[in-house]
Amino acid sequence: MNTSEPSRSSGFPESENTDSGHYAADPVFDAQLNRTLFDVNVPDGLRETLLKSLSDHESVDPVSNSPMDAPRKRFRHNPNILAGLSACLVFAAILTYFWAARGPVIELARFGPELNLDSRLLPEFDQHFPARLPEQGGWNSRGHLTIYNKTYGVVAGTAGIQDAAARFFRLRTGNNRSVFGALLQIPASQVSPLPAQTSFDPGQVEYSQLDKGNYATVRWIENDQVYVCIVFGGARELEALGRALQSASA
Known part of the structure; x- marks a missing residue:
């Protein structure tokens, strides 16, 4: 029995065109990959620009709901609006009462x-x-x-x-x-x-x-x-x- 064969009991599928375990055991490949990733030239100010963009994006989300939430808050907390609405309802009720009391012509x-x-x-x-x-x-x-x-x-x-x-x-x-x-x-x-x-x-x-x-x-x-x-x-x-x-x- 060959004990060097990797176990195939893992639940993750393997690619048909990949020899499993080949690159993981190759230190030469690891070194080349590290040089490729870490030797990339990063332009000056890119990090600050990305961080600022993320910060602006996070601050936009609460503001996007403000056009809908602001009128509701103003309506709930403005006593003049509530008083005007109440007066309109009372006036409509009075008109309805007098119209009913007036009767048909x-x-x-x-x-x-x-x-x-x-x-x-x-x-x-x-x-x-x-x-x-x-x-x-x-x-x-x-x-x-x-x-x-x-x-x-x-x-x-x-x-x-x-x-x-x-x-x-x-x-x-x-x-x-x-x-x-x-x-x-x-x-x-x-x-x-x-x-x-x-x-x-x-x-x-x-x-x-x-x-x-x-x-x-x-x-x-x-x-x-x-x-x-x-x-x-x-x-x-x-x-x-x-x-x-x-x-x-x-």
Whole structure:
């Protein structure tokens, strides 16, 4: 058995064109390799240039992230930016609230006798806007005209919210006869187009003949509210109401 043969149990592969162990045991080759490596002429200043280049490269890496990190740090630590953002969010929330409270715009013609004005079926008004009687025309006077205290909510649009506040009234005309009607109040911002009249005017009337009876409707605007008076009857009943309001306001 030849004990001088090198062991082949190593896990590293050997090159097919290399005689293993030949150069490692050759001192002449080692000397030539050392002279080749260490006798190379190195230009002056090369070492300092390489070291400076490495130092510059290491300092560039943290700076490369600064354009992205700096705005984040300024945003987190600048109270003015945070306060401005908070103010914008609060303002957007307020606009959203008022937009929702304002409700949809509904055609003025929708507020008429075609609505369900049966007090037995109407809910109580939810008071999402102040309900009040007209200031002009004698609606607040006491006499033959009785306006009932309870206020109901009327839905005229498709959003399912109460668009108008409704109060019912009764006018005693004598001979045990009475005229009945309803007074609707709608915020002017929810109605289009707005009425041209600014007070109750029996001369600006719209008559309707429906299956459930005859009606006379008068619409006007006062301040920021639109009022719709619906009389259950015709021209005679409307004239009686007009005379009563005129005498009360005189």
